[in-house]
């Protein structure tokens with residue numbers, strides 16, 4: 266299968282790792298929240314983790330440092346080389362067609378591929394492959410963009426289009442896909458996964474933080490903004506109706522253990 270030339274060009278110009286690690290408040294929240302939600306669901310280390318779309322390895326790094334055995338698969342060669350450069354196991358590959366054997370990992374992460382698969386058949390393929398390579402009883406965690414969160418952004422000219430179609434079409438780049446949160450659940454269930462939770466990573470304060478960035482010209486909005494936004498996101502975890510306010514979603518699911526039947 267062709268390995269997405271437009272994706273390679275999209276990531277070719279920048280440093281994807283910096284998105285989460287440069288001290289930008291929005292990036293720090295994404296990293297902290299991904300870590301805390303995953304840590305609440307991961308099996309103890311050492312367990313094996315396939316990080317599909319793992320990029321340059323920000324999550325693979327802390328997981329490895331915590332004792333997990335992590336392997337990255339990503340279609341962008343630059344990401345694979347960056348990850349290898351810090352000693353991580355990383356290989357070129359595509360979420361829709363994984364080389365890994367059935368049931369061969371305790372955990373499969375897909376923290377990014379679903380944004381880049383605008384066709385439902387591509388997303389279904391990625392979910393099916395995650396279900397196939399995780400062991401029975403194992404964990405699958407997948408990130409997605411939420412199509413309704415842009416409605417809170419006063420500066421987004423295409424917010425209504427995105428909310429309506431789920432598609433953000435760029436003139437000079439790949440089309441990005443935004444989920445309805447219930448669609449994200451349905452996709453996971455369709456692939457045979459159960460025990461499903463969907464979390465808002467940034468929580469309700471995301472667009473307020475973006476507005477602050479624009480108003481102040483700063484990316485690091487300080488400790489008070491960080492703590493306030495994190496507290497709001499953690500509060501929202503207990504109120505599922507608030508999930509639509511968060512731009513980034515994290516679905517956490519399990520492949521049913523052998524001999525169990527998943528209820529809907």
Ligand SMILES: C[S@@+](CC[C@H](N)C(=O)[O-])C[C@H]1O[C@@H](n2cnc3c(N)ncnc32)[C@H](O)[C@@H]1O
Nearest residue numbers: 317318319320339340341359360376377378381
């Ligand atoms: C927003 S980045 C996230 C990187 C990393 N997982 C993180 O959370 O920091 C999305 C990643 O998905 C990868 N990706 C895009 N399409 C993919 C596909 N079909 N299969 C696997 N990975 C894909 C990109 O190359 C990129 O590394």
